[in-house]
Amino acid sequence: MNLHEYQGKEILSSYGVRIQRGIVAQSADEAVAAAKKLQEETGTGWWVVKAQVHAGGRGKGGGVKLAKSLEEVKQRASEIIGMDLVTPQTSKEGKRVHQVLIAEDVYYPGETETSEIYMSVMLNRQAGRNMIVYSTEGGMDIEAVAEKTPELIFTEEIDPKVGLLPFQARQIAFNLGLEGVAFKEMVKFVTNLYKAYDSIDAALFEINPVLKTSDNKIMAVDAKVAIDGNSLFRHPDIAALRDLREEDASEVEAGEAGLNFIKLDGNVGCMVNGAGLAMSTMDIIKMAGGNPANFLDVGGTADAARVEKAFRIILREDNVKAILVNIFGGIVRCDRVAQGIVDAYNNIGEINVPIIVRLQGTNAVEAKELIDKSGLKVHSVIALQEAADMVQELVS
Ligand code: GDP
Ligand code: MN
Helix, strand or coil: CECCHHHHHHHHHHCCCCECCEEEECCHHHHHHHHHHHHHHHCCCCEEEEECCCCCCCCCCCCEEEECCHHHHHHHHHHHCCCEECCCCCCCCCEECCCEEEEECCCCCCCCCCEEEEEEEEEECCCCEEEEEEECCCCCCHHHHHHHCHHHEEEEEECCCCCCCHHHHHHHHHHCCCCHHHHHHHHHHHHHHHHHHHHCCEEEEEEEEEEECCCCCEEECCCEEEECHHHHHHCHHHHCCCCHHHCCHHHHHHHHCCCEEEECCCCEEEEECCHHHHHHHHHHHHHCCCCECEEEECCCCCCHHHHHHHHHHHHCCCCCCEEEEEEEECCCCHHHHHHHHHHHHHHHCCCCCCEEEEEEECCHHHHHHHHHHHCCCEEEECCHHHHHHHHHHHHC
């Protein structure tokens, strides 16, 4: 689960990490009120208006704008709220902006002493350890740095038995070329950032930029945070931060029904039990000349209600030309799944795309009989090759 920048910053702040202060706003008027409040609290006379969407690269897409007066805050906020923000990390349709963060300007005008640092904490799966990735070359082009000058990116691995050790935090501050107050600030920043990451079971904390201000403060100017979804049961306060507007509506609905569904943009819908089988089914579709319209694992209990729900969600996409159902009857009996398909088909009524059903395993023969006798436009096969051939025929 992903968080918004403002939510990530609030969490960081609660763990003692210095942040660029800001207030979230849902409208241009709220933006002005937020700007005034920040002015009272921090004395700032300039603000940044920042689109709050679950995508990075907002600066490049025009989603981060400086405002030098309250009128400008109002103008920028009304431009950004409601826009479809296109960034290098969104689709070409972009993401609709529902709210903005009004933040104090921390790049104090006229100062040249600020510098932008990159820092993230994430899991290194190969090493089985968390790691801190950091670089002096922070800012909007860290991807280019990683590609062209990877030697400028450092990593520090953390032993899970002992956590981040003080010498490691100092090593990081040293490698970033910091001295004096800034060095001490960075040690504290890294220590508390790691504490935040570890405590809330995050999968990613990416702070780009971490700013060194002209008066040697180290602060988080951005925060991209992802939480391990499997840990949410023990963090109800964080689970409550979920913003469903940022997620695909079909994926949310599928999740509620217990389906593991990810929308893709191909032309063959697929319904499969088991993630591994789902992936190989997608490969088969691809090899047969089609393109999967989704990943869908209906799970171990492919009952009629779930199958129906899955059909309805897949059929919502106009580009779906065929649906391939590939079920292995291990624990679940194929004839029960077949009955589920027949029931779902009858409940939905008109289904205008061909459905290929491949059931293999326990009671596969009975299942095929059931489908063949139902009189529905469902092609039932047992061998996978047959299913692939049929996909090829239907999409070409
Ligand atoms: P991203 O583009 O989605 O990563 O959004 P960021 O929060 O990183 O903001 C993009 C860029 O806006 C940053 O790299 C900064 O250069 C700039 N920016 C952010 N906050 C301020 C600020 O307070 N003042 C000024 N002048 N620029 C800022
Ligand atoms: Mn950023």
